[in-house]
Amino acid sequence: MGRKNTDKIVFHQIQVLDAGAKGVSVAKAPDGKVIFIPNVVPGDVVDVQTFKKRKAYYEGKAVKFHELSDYRVEPICEHFGVCGGCKWQNMKYSQQLVFKQNEVKNHLQRIGKIELPEFETILGSEKQFFYRNKMEFSFSNSRWLTEKEIGSTEDLGNRNALGFHIPKMWDKILDINKCHLQEDPSNAIRNEIRAFANEHNLAFFNPREHSGLLRTVMIRTVSTGEIMVLIQFFEENKEQRELILDNLYEKFTQITSLQYVVNGKPNDTIYDQNVILYKGRDYILEEMEGLKFSINAKSFYQTNSDQAYELYKITRDFADLTGNETVYDLYTGTGTIAQFVSKKAKKVIGVESVPEAIIDAKANAERNNITNCEFFVGDMKVVFNEAFIAQHGKPDVIITDPPRDGMHKDVVEQILKIAPKRVVYVSCNSATQARDLALMDEKYKVTRVRPVDMFPQTHHVENVVLLELR
Ligand SMILES: C[S@@+](CC[C@H](N)C(=O)[O-])C[C@H]1O[C@@H](n2cnc3c(N)ncnc32)[C@H](O)[C@@H]1O
Secondary structure, X not given: OHHHHHOOOEEEEEEEEEEOHHHOEEEEOOOOOEEEEOOOOOOOEEEEEEEEEOOXXXXXXXXXXXXXXXXXXXXXXXXXXXXXXXXXXXXXXXXHHHHHHHHHHHHHHXXXXXXXXXXXXXXXXXXXXXXXXXXXXXXXXOEOOOHXXXXXXXXXXXXXXXXXXXXXXXXXXXXXXXXXXXXXXXHHHHHHHHHHHHXXXXXXXXXXXXXXXXEEEEEEEOOOOOEEEEEEEOOOOHXXXXXXXXXXXXXXXXXXXXXXXXXXXXXXXXXXXXXXXXXXXXXXXXXXXXXXXXXXXXXXXXXXXXXXXXXXXXXXXXXXXXXXXXXXXXXXXXXXXXXXXXXXXXXXXXEEOOHHHHHHHHHHHHHOOOOOEEXXXXXXXXXXXXXXXXXXXXXXXXXXXXXXXXXXXXXXXXXXHHOOOEEEEEEOOHHHHHHHHHHHOOOEXXXXXXXXXXXXXXXXXXXXXXXXXX
C-alpha cells in the first residue's frame, strides 16, 4: 500500500478546471479521478506529477505549463509560491471573487439542500493588499533555503530568519523581506528587529533544541495610527531584552504600545502567558463610526478593519432593527457587533466564551457610553438556555457569528425553540453554515445571502445570511 501511495505518475496536458478547497486547484486525471494541484490557476494546461494517490483522488504538482490561464496575473510578492500566505496572488482579483461566490453557492446548495434566494453579489475589498491589522512572525535559526542557495557553494552565513512557517514544516521559517499584507511600518519594524538582533548576536530560536532568546513578534496596526508591537522571548535575559526593546522604541516613535512575553513553554501561544507592558499603554484603540474599541495583545479583532466595517453594515442592514427589538449577539467576541447595532435596538445581549473578551466588551461599551448592551461569559451551548432567556427576555432578532465549526446543535435547537422573527447568520465557513441552515429549514426561510471578501489573495470568504420565520 505504501508503494502505491508514493508512486509517481505524470499526466500530460491536463486542464485545470476549478478552484478547490484551501486554495488548491482541481483537475481531472485521464482515469476520471480528481487531482488536487497547488500553485496553478483554473484555465492553465499543465503536465502534473502525482506525489500522492488515494482511492478517489491524486495530489500532484505542475511540472510543465503548456497554456497559461487568462485569469492569471503576475504575483507582486517576491515570496509567492514558497510562503503559504497568499495562495491566490497569481489570480486576477475579479476572478478570486467569482470563485469565492461560487464556493458559498455550492456549499449552500449541496450541503444545505435548501431553497435559496438570488445571491447578492460578493462585496470585494477595496484594499487588495495591505489590509491586515495583525501579523505574527517567528524567529528561527534554521532559515528555509531556496533551491539556488542549496546548490550554491558560497558560504551562506548564519541561517537566522524572521518570517513565516513554511506550510507543513514546523521547524522551517521563510525569512520575509517584504510582506504585502500589513501597512507600513510593519515591514520596517520586522526588518529592524531582525537586523538589530543579528548585529548584536542575539540568539534566534532553535526549534529543534528549544533554545535561544527570540521567539515571535506580533505587530498590530489600527486606522487611528496607533501601533502595538509584542516581542516574545524564550529565555529571560534582562540586558538583551532591554537592548532590543529600547532600540525599537527609539527608532519607531509611532509605537504606542510595546509589550513582551517571556515564554519557555514548548508552544508559542501567548494566550496563557503573562503579557508585560514595556512602553506606552497595554492596548491600542480602533474606531468605527465614532465607536472606540480597545484591542489588547490577546483580543480577537477582525483582521481586516475596513471590511469588518462593511460586514457589520450588512449585518445591521439584514437585522432591519427599528429600535424596539431585543437582540442577542451570539459569539460576540469583544462585543463589536453588539455595540455597532445597539443604537437601533432596545437592548442587546452578547454572549461569548472568552472571559477576557467579555471584560473588553464591557469596557468598550462604557467607553462608548452605551448603556443598552449586556455581556455574559460562557460556552454557548450551556449559557444559552431557558433560564437565561427567561431572565434576559426573548429575542426578536438573533445575530450569530460562530467560529469555523459553526453552531453547536443544541444552540441551533434553542434558536428553533424560541423562534425569533429574524436570524442574521455571519459565517467564516459556509460549509458549516450550510449544515446549520439545513437544520433551521423547518422554521426559517433564507431570504438574503451576501458573501463578503475579508481576505483578498486567499481562498477564505465570509458569508452573511438572513433567515426569516416561515
Ligand atoms: C468569528 S468570532 C466572532 C467575533 C465577533 N462577532 C466579531 O466580529 O468580532 C467567534 C467568537 O466565538 C467565540 N466562541 C468560540 N466558541 C464558543 C463557544 N462554544 N461559546 C461561546 N463563544 C464561543 C470565540 O471566542 C470568538 O470570539
